[in-house]
Amino acid sequence: MGEFWSRILQNYPYVFALALFAIGIYTILTHSNLFKKVIGINIMEGSIYILFIAAGNVRGGVAPILDMTDTTLTYVHPLPQALMLTGIVVSVSVTALSLALIMKLYRFYGTVDAKEIMRIRTEVRANGARIS
Amino acid sequence: MTDFVLKRMVALVLPFVQMLGLYVIFHGHLSPGGSFSGGIITGLSLIAFSLVFGLERGHEKISERLMGLIESFGALWYGAMGLVGVLRGTTFLMNKGAGVPLGEPGRLFSGGLILLITLGVGLKVASTMVTLFNALMEEEE
């Protein structure tokens, strides 16, 4: 096995993280269903969290909870974990906001499909009327 | 929903879920978890009640007005706790340096202001989850 591949193997979490990031963005951009776009956002953000945590991980390290009795332990880096906690909070709030918006759009248009909404809007605009 | 088994099970399990939520909030500075996860668990227990027994009975338990008050209170509480340090002549969110007794590490009542802040944030998160759910489930305005 070449040196390149062994390095890839050693850093496997990053590979998976980037793959998930790409899948997430693909889901956001290609699906016309708004609901699946939201799920795509969650996939994308989850992948970034994996990247961060993998960056702070130490092989054979233990969780960063202070153990007063044993001073020989190797702890993993606690900083990325604290940060990703914030990241999760952010992604929950983004999801909640977008779900609220989806509900409103459903009330206005009766559908949650982006193409359908676009079609209804152009039709209404052609008729010169306003959507309630 | 009129499922007898579901209702009995939820009635049985909910107190323990709420207990778990409060445990996670209170032990945020000692063990994994903390205000956000504990707050979500607590909020989800209230949501589960509304889901199974209906929104009206959920509102009977805790009114929306109270939820709004708790939400604002949680955020303001965080600011107030942060200002303790400023009032004592040190920096924002200062804990030990502001003369707060820290207690013994590893005990529940230790860590000075952290426990108080966690409590406020947990309340805020729980009420926000419930408000969100109510807003999504509501009928036409």
Add this chain to the structure above:
Amino acid sequence: MALAFRDNLAVLVVVALLSTAYIMPLLTKIRRFRVAEYFAVAMLGLALSGGIYLAREILLHGTFTYAVGGWPAPWGIELSLDAVSGFFLITIGVVATPIMLYASVDLIKEVGSRSRAAWFLTLFLLLVAALCGLAVTGDLFNIYVMVEVATIASCAIVAARNDATSVEATFKYLMLATIGSGFVLLGIGFLFVLTGNLNMNFIAQELSMSWQKYPTALWVCLSFFMVGFGVKSALFPLHVWLPDAHSTAIAPSSAMLSSLAIKGYIIALLKVFYVAVGAKIITRLPITDILTLLGMVAIIAGALFALAQDELKRRLAFSTISQVGYIFLGIGLGNIHGLTGTFMHILSHATTKALLFLAAGAMIKHTGKSRISEMAGVGAAMPVTVGAFAVGSLSMIGIPLFSGFVSKWQLLLGSLANGNYLAVLVLVGGSLLAAAYLLPVLRMAFFERPLQKPVVANVSYVQLAALLFLVVVIISVGVVPDGVLQLASEAATALLGLEVLP
């Protein structure tokens, strides 16, 4: 150790705004709605005076840092207060206060219901607080959090009008902005992996020693930042969300978003590029040339798109894309005049675009006409409002004695210093195009004879006061720019590192 008042001031500004945001739901329940609105205006005014005081302290005593919670720099969150923060705090205060004053007049009628108006106030203050946070923070992850708060708040205030088009625009904005923040977070992750730090000064030290080892990784990381912040601040090819979002929102929301929210992301980009990575490395990578190029394309393309619009607010929204191009052009130039021009343009575009959107909002609301071709005779009917619009237009074009001229002049000097004559041409062309898309509005309003005289309700004096405040700011910055210019060039030197003094 006892800390002075000025040390705590920065964090107090942010906390005061956040607390005010959460007091709003309580206050609007207990008291009359006006009380809450004027309380918000008063707090924004206090934040403005705090910003001015901080800027003065920074100019007199130099930059200083503040460790939140008493944890020193590599471990805790550090606020670093330099001329950049002072400048942006003043900009936020100067623009947000009159917008809030303008919004206070008939907010409930605009957004539809009392509870929604209360939430509008909360979100508005959250947005301002997040922007203040962006101005003062020295920590990379703190930047991400503030950017996210600003994004969510600004999405929500676009949706405040609660009609189909604005909600749809909001959803589009939210999706693209979230992709943008995904890229920003990925970039932060890369910088964290490269340097093991999140504090920007520590990252700069680390990178200055080791960046030659992995230039490709740094390059990829910076392009992530560029795409992420580019989406959020509507850099030209990534601007698609902006026209819908900014033209469908209510007037105070559009003014706030176009003038301040976008600038917050630009300040964040500036901090990442020039503080965290450092001017020496940035100017050596081709990324500045790309920024210059994109800026030039944005200036011309945004202006051409604006020319094609007949709806007044859409034209102003496309004009924002063009003006953001100027700012990115200045960032890309990377010399002292370019960056001074960038900062001056952040201020002058913020005030000018806020004035234009507010005046346009008043014109549209009181005449009921949203298209430029229908605006004949409006000037005679509401002379003060359209007069304010005229001042905004002249400043946007870059006529001397208005603030737009000062910033464009600095950008021109910067382009000449770099020998970039194409940029000079684009700057002049952009001004001509701005004249081409703004002056017809005035011609229509003042000189066209209407078929029938438009029926116009009186604009309230509070709103006129807000407009006049912005007019006074624009003209005073244009006539006596010395103080602001000094602060801006101080900020530019701070970003470039001290040895690049002219």
Add this chain to the structure above:
Amino acid sequence: MNPQVTDLLNIAFLGFLVVIAIAVSYVKDLLYAAILLGAYSVTIALVWLLMSAPDLAITEAAAGIGMTTLMIAVISKIGRKVE
């Protein structure tokens, strides 16, 4: 745990994440998609448990279930099937 075993489990879970993420594109029923998101969150929580981040694991599990609940609340209003 033995580091090699941890790595193997990690790879397995990460691979499962990729499978879930791809599956989201193919399901036609929105309820299934929401449940897949719940599965995604729980699997991420397992990955973090293996990467010694129990704090995050609890939070992600709670947040994932919370988001799934909210999504199901929305689905109950907008209907399940994508035509």
